[in-house]
Amino acid sequence: MRWSTYFLPTLKEVPVEAQIPSHRLMLRAGMICLSSSGIYTWLPFGLRVLKNIETIVREEQERAGAQEVLMPTIQSADLWRESGRYDDYGKEMLRIRDRHEREMLYGPTNEELITDVFRRFVKTYRDLPKNLYQIQWKFRDEIRPRFGIMRGREFLMKDNYSFDIDKEGAYNSYRKMFEAYLRTFARLGVVAIPVKADSGAIGGDMSQEFHVLAETGESKVFYDVAFEELRHKDLASLDIEKLRNLYAAAEEKHDPQTCPVAPENLKEARGIEVGHIFYFGTKYSEPMKATVTGEDGQLIPVEMGSYGIGVSRLVAAIIEASHDAAGIIWPESVAPFCIGLINLKVGNPDTDKASETLYDALQKENVEVLYDDRDLRAGSKFADMDLIGLPWQIVVGGRSLSMNKIEVKCRKTGLREDLSINEVIKKFTKSTISDGKCV
Amino acid sequence: MRWSTYFLPTLKEVPVEAQIPSHRLMLRAGMICLSSSGIYTWLPFGLRVLKNIETIVREEQERAGAQEVLMPTIQSADLWRESGRYDDYGKEMLRIRDRHEREMLYGPTNEELITDVFRRFVKTYRDLPKNLYQIQWKFRDEIRPRFGIMRGREFLMKDNYSFDIDKEGAYNSYRKMFEAYLRTFARLGVVAIPVKADSGAIGGDMSQEFHVLAETGESKVFYDVAFEELRHKDLASLDIEKLRNLYAAAEEKHDPQTCPVAPENLKEARGIEVGHIFYFGTKYSEPMKATVTGEDGQLIPVEMGSYGIGVSRLVAAIIEASHDAAGIIWPESVAPFCIGLINLKVGNPDTDKASETLYDALQKENVEVLYDDRDLRAGSKFADMDLIGLPWQIVVGGRSLSMNKIEVKCRKTGLREDLSINEVIKKFTKSTISDGKCV
Numbered sequence: 120m121r122w123s124t125y126f127l128p129t130l131k132e133v134p135v136e137a138q139i140p141s142h143r144l145m146l147r148a149g150m151i152c153l154s155s156s157g158i159y160t161w162l163p164f165g166l167r168v169l170k171n172i173e174t175i176v177r178e179e180q181e182r183a184g185a186q187e188v189l190m191p192t193i194q195s196a197d198l199w200r201e202s203g204r205y206d207d208y209g210k211e212m213l214r215i216r217d218r219h220e221r222e223m224l225y226g227p228t229n230e231e232l233i234t235d236v237f238r239r240f241v242k243t244y245r246d247l248p249k250n251l252y253q254i255q256w257k258f259r260d261e262i263r264p265r266f267g268i269m270r271g272r273e274f275l276m277k278d279n280y281s282f283d284i285d286k287e288g289a290y291n292s293y294r295k296m297f298e299a300y301l302r303t304f305a306r307l308g309v310v311a312i313p314v315k316a317d318s319g320a321i322g323g324d325m326s327q328e329f330h331v332l333a334e335t336g337e338s339k340v341f342y343d344v345a346f347e348e349l350r351h352k353d354l355a356s357l358d359i360e361k362l363r364n365l366y367a368a369a370e371e372k373h374d375p376q377t378c379p380v381a382p383e384n385l386k387e388a389r390g391i392e393v394g395h396i397f398y399f400g401t402k403y404s405e406p407m408k409a410t411v412t413g414e415d416g417q418l419i420p421v422e423m424g425s426y427g428i429g430v431s432r433l434v435a436a437i438i439e440a441s442h443d444a445a446g447i448i449w450p451e452s453v454a455p456f457c458i459g460l461i462n463l464k465v466g467n468p469d470t471d472k473a474s475e476t477l478y479d480a481l482q483k484e485n486v487e488v489l490y491d492d493r494d495l496r497a498g499s500k501f502a503d504m505d506l507i508g509l510p511w512q513i514v515v516g517g518r519s520l521s522m523n524k525i526e527v528k529c530r531k532t533g534l535r536e537d538l539s540i541n542e543v544i545k546k547f548t549k550s551t552i553s554d555g556k557c558v
Numbered sequence: 559m560r561w562s563t564y565f566l567p568t569l570k571e572v573p574v575e576a577q578i579p580s581h582r583l584m585l586r587a588g589m590i591c592l593s594s595s596g597i598y599t600w601l602p603f604g605l606r607v608l609k610n611i612e613t614i615v616r617e618e619q620e621r622a623g624a625q626e627v628l629m630p631t632i633q634s635a636d637l638w639r640e641s642g643r644y645d646d647y648g649k650e651m652l653r654i655r656d657r658h659e660r661e662m663l664y665g666p667t668n669e670e671l672i673t674d675v676f677r678r679f680v681k682t683y684r685d686l687p688k689n690l691y692q693i694q695w696k697f698r699d700e701i702r703p704r705f706g707i708m709r710g711r712e713f714l715m716k717d718n719y720s721f722d723i724d725k726e727g728a729y730n731s732y733r734k735m736f737e738a739y740l741r742t743f744a745r746l747g748v749v750a751i752p753v754k755a756d757s758g759a760i761g762g763d764m765s766q767e768f769h770v771l772a773e774t775g776e777s778k779v780f781y782d783v784a785f786e787e788l789r790h791k792d793l794a795s796l797d798i799e800k801l802r803n804l805y806a807a808a809e810e811k812h813d814p815q816t817c818p819v820a821p822e823n824l825k826e827a828r829g830i831e832v833g834h835i836f837y838f839g840t841k842y843s844e845p846m847k848a849t850v851t852g853e854d855g856q857l858i859p860v861e862m863g864s865y866g867i868g869v870s871r872l873v874a875a876i877i878e879a880s881h882d883a884a885g886i887i888w889p890e891s892v893a894p895f896c897i898g899l900i901n902l903k904v905g906n907p908d909t910d911k912a913s914e915t916l917y918d919a920l921q922k923e924n925v926e927v928l929y930d931d932r933d934l935r936a937g938s939k940f941a942d943m944d945l946i947g948l949p950w951q952i953v954v955g956g957r958s959l960s961m962n963k964i965e966v967k968c969r970k971t972g973l974r975e976d977l978s979i980n981e982v983i984k985k986f987t988k989s990t991i992s993d994g995k996c997v
Contacts, residue, residue, distance in 0.1 A: 193594075
């Protein structure tokens with residue numbers, strides 16, 4: 120993509136309304152734009168990140184055997200009356216009357232709707248287990264939306280729902296999702312600690328929240344230092360059983376008296392909630408009569424769980440966990456482009472030629488490149504490129520070009536090396552790149 | 559995918575509420591499920607089709623230089639007051655009050671929102687042209703939703719918007735989209751005729767609707783027989799200039815007295831509207847002050863166009879254009895799976911072994927296979943497979959297996975051939991398949 124034609128409006132000024140780094144950086148990097156209170160438009164650069172996250176979330180759901188559906192955003196109030204939650208939900212639920220004065224709502228979550236789908240079609244234990252997921256926009260009418268998309272009103276969530284014939288099956292479904300979540304967050308390049316949690320309005324007796332560690336996190340979490348191995352991201356070696364049994368708790372649930380971890384192994388940090396998994400048994404299946412016939416022909420209400428990941432919130436959480444004073448530092452798996460190619464002297468035949476050669480060669484290898492071909496001062500281009508945080512920068516036209524060398528900089532480490540054009544192409548070709556992303 | 563674990567609830571009975579083939583077939587093939595009046599949940603099988611269509615639409619938008627954004631579903635009424643459309647829109651607009659009693663709405667279209675995004679960031683003619691698109695859910699509160707997703711209330715639409723400095727640029731943007739639409743519909747396996755149209759509530763003086771030809775179409779269209787070349791789908795040879803100048807008109811616009819086509823070359827057919835392209839100049843940019851500075855430093859309101867494709871409606875339109883008495887006949891580009899593999903004698907070691915061998919081999923080649931491993935009567939399995947309409951059927955366990963042969967049937971032509979396992983694998987491997995789809 121050539122920046123000169125790309126709709127990527129970066130801002131030099133720090134927006135006064137933004138109080139946390141991710142909000143400031145998403146506005147400055149032209150990722151989002153406020154539409155109305157707590158509601159945003161995703162601009163092309165931000166949307167690429169959102170979609171990269173979606174893809175990883177989807178792949179790990181499919182790997183765990185979940186099947187994708189898509190429920191509507193607008194629901195009938197009737198189903199929520201069946202479960203008894205219509206009144207419970209209060210003002211965070213966006214309530215709507217259609218032209219026939221029927222009571223509708225914009226779904227803040229979908230337990231009722233999916234339970235209704237399930238009960239219509241699944242009648243026997245032989246069709247269990249089932250796990251259905253979707254990635255769909257939700258709405259919660261926050262009284263004071265703030266922190267950009269971190270606490271917005273319209274947000275993108277992956278939610279899924281498991282259906283089992285008995286508790287044992289339900290625990291197994293829960294365990295599968297626990298593993299899928301660890302894999303998902305590790306692939307996204309963040310450390311997410313699974314802490315014991317209250318189950319809140321959804322109800323149930325087993326529930327964990329996943330908190331991305333970041334200094335600006337909203338809540339304090341305590342966890343066994345052994346969780347730090349999640350930083351390594353070598354998924355093959357993740358010891359799920361070990362991780363499952365490690366201690367982690369949100370501040371409200373943490374009691375130093377009964378904590379089983381020795382003080383020297385206990386870590387304390389701030390975290391941002393990005394996922395939540397619940398087992399809640401028959402809370403919905405009983406009132407909504409989602410039953411199947413068991414082996415003995417009896418009708419049995421199904422055992423359910425639900426599992427959420429805040430997909431849009433993750434964009435902000437990743438930035439909170441990975442930025443510096445100059446801007447964002449994208450983990451390679453979610454970066455909107457792998458490489459930012461800077462032509463420092465647009466119009467100079469040598470730098471133009473070297474830049475175009477690199478751009479063409481990398482495009483041909485399916486490497487995602489943002490080519491800054493704008494006619495701006497070097498300082499602005501460097502600042503913009505650091506701000507938007509692509510993993511690699513290729514700088515054409517600096518001092519090194521006189522030696523037929525091009526500078527390659529790693530955004531995360533700041534390390535630079537001078538390479539020939541061919542060495543640059545080799546560095547970023549298929550051996551090290553998969554699906555256009557650096558690995 | 560193994561059908562025994564797949565959430566694909568087919569129905570034998572014809573649903574009484576469904577009046578047109580696509581509605582009946584989508585319900586019977588387990589693609590969608592009614593959630594509330596005019597609002598549907600997409601089940602896994604239906605969602606795969608929707609996503610395949612989305613992918614083709616997206617690829618052709620990108621090829622034409624459009625850049626993807628994502629606007630929220632919920633908008634503030636204020637912007638619609640600026641353009642003057644808030645009152646015009648009437649009861650089809652779903653109007654909402656949030657907890658602070660602010661007037662909001664669920665977007666039925668997005669001219670106002672995108673014009674607002676544009677005017678905030680684009681200030682000079684140097685940044686033009688721009689073309690921004692999204693694929694997002696919309697809501698129109700139809701008084702009588704019917705025909706399933708064909709005239710539903712919540713629907714998925716690709717909408718995009720072009721911004722140019724002058725009329726000439728705007729016409730050029732319009733022409734690019736005209737071509738992108740022809741390519742899109744051809745790739746989707748349907749014939750879509752671009753007919754002259756009224757521009758309706760959006761306004762403007764150049765506009766065409768694309769109608770998919772289908773006997774059950776809602777409107778009558780007249781067109782030059784030369785459009786029939788669109789059936790060939792050989793995109794490289796599409797003569798866009800020629801097609802642009804051919805005659806086509808909706809019934810209201812067609813006047814036999816002035817029609818330039820000789821009667822023997824004029825065709826009449828029924829069509830379903832699936833796309834609409836508009837040039838409307840400064841209708842929004844003037845009242846909303848979306849101006850840029852021109853070469854001479856003067857402020858100029860941008861020339862705009864908007865372009866829609868009914869993505870969810872296309873699922874139904876494709877079925878209307880391509881089905882028979884037994885069920886759906888998917889064009890290969892949008893088929894949810896390329897192949898349906900039927901094991902006629904589940905539990906029989908020979909057929910189980912042959913089926914599993916084929917399933918594994920085809921999966922390894924990234925061919926999308928739905929493997930019917932359910933323990934049902936042959937008649938039910940044949941009927942279900944015809945109903946769901948996958949392009950190819952592989953039948954294991956019929957008479958031919960005694961001769962070490964397997965039957966391969968083409969759903970569209972009904973032609974059958976008996977092949978050895980290796981011949982079947984060869985038939986569907988990479989040479990003929992691209993990205994898991996038959997080509």
